[in-house]
Amino acid sequence: xxxxTTPTPPDQDVALPAAPQPSLPHVVEAxxxxxxxxxxxxxxxxxxxxxxxxxxLLAAGAAIAFGSRPSRLEVAREKCGAASDDxxxxxxxxxxxxxxxxxxxxxxxxxxxxECYWSELEMPDSVRAEVGATRALDGRQxxxxxxxxxxxxxxxxxxxxxxxxxxx
Numbered sequence: 001x002x003x004x005t006t007p008t009p010p011d012q013d014v015a016l017p018a019a020p021q022p023s024l025p026h027v028v029e030a031x032x033x034x035x036x037x038x039x040x041x042x043x044x045x046x047x048x049x050x051x052x053x054x055x056x057l058l059a060a061g062a063a064i065a066f067g068s069r070p071s072r073l074e075v076a077r078e079k080c081g082a083a084s085d086d087x088x089x090x091x092x093x094x095x096x097x098x099x100x101x102x103x104x105x106x107x108x109x110x111x112x113x114x115e116c117y118w119s120e121l122e123m124p125d126s127v128r129a130e131v132g133a134t135r136a137l138d139g140r141q142x143x144x145x146x147x148x149x150x151x152x153x154x155x156x157x158x159x160x161x162x163x164x165x166x167x168x
Contacts (some may be wrong), residue, residue, distance in 0.1 A: 070094060072166065080120055088100075089097065098161070098162070099161070100160075101160040103158040106158050132152040136154060149165045150162060
């Protein structure tokens with residue numbers, strides 16, 4: 001047996017025990033024949049950020065475009081028209097429509113134009129019948145369907161005055 005304190009002759013190699021290697025938890029060693037994953041390049045990172053910004057802008061644009069669709073009342077006004085803004089007037093950012101029909105002493109929308117508005121707004125037959133049965137002495141009448149509230153009055157001299165309001 002060899003005494004470790006005894007010097008070794010110079011012609012013999014001494015095998016020193018290997019020093020323990022510290023283990024680092026965040027370091028991953030590559031297996032032979034495999035490549036280590038590389039962190040994303042700056043160019044790739046900028047492309048990802050750019051794509052995210054474009055997606056956000058497109059979503060915001062779509063929200064604005066779909067959020068500003070015309071109301072049912074605006075669509076009816078566009079389709080049925082009026083000879084004058086005084087006869088079919090939009091208000092409250094498109095949530096109110098006021099109609100004035102022709103009377104003995106006043107001009108206004110024809111009965112066919114009123115029918116166009118009523119059809120376009122899907123006014124039920126029951127409300128149409130109430131409008132047709134209204135007399136000058138009845139005062140202001142009202143009806144409601146879906147998201148629309150309607151009120152009207154009638155006088156032979158001034159015709160029918162109707163106000164349609166969209167519910168919130």
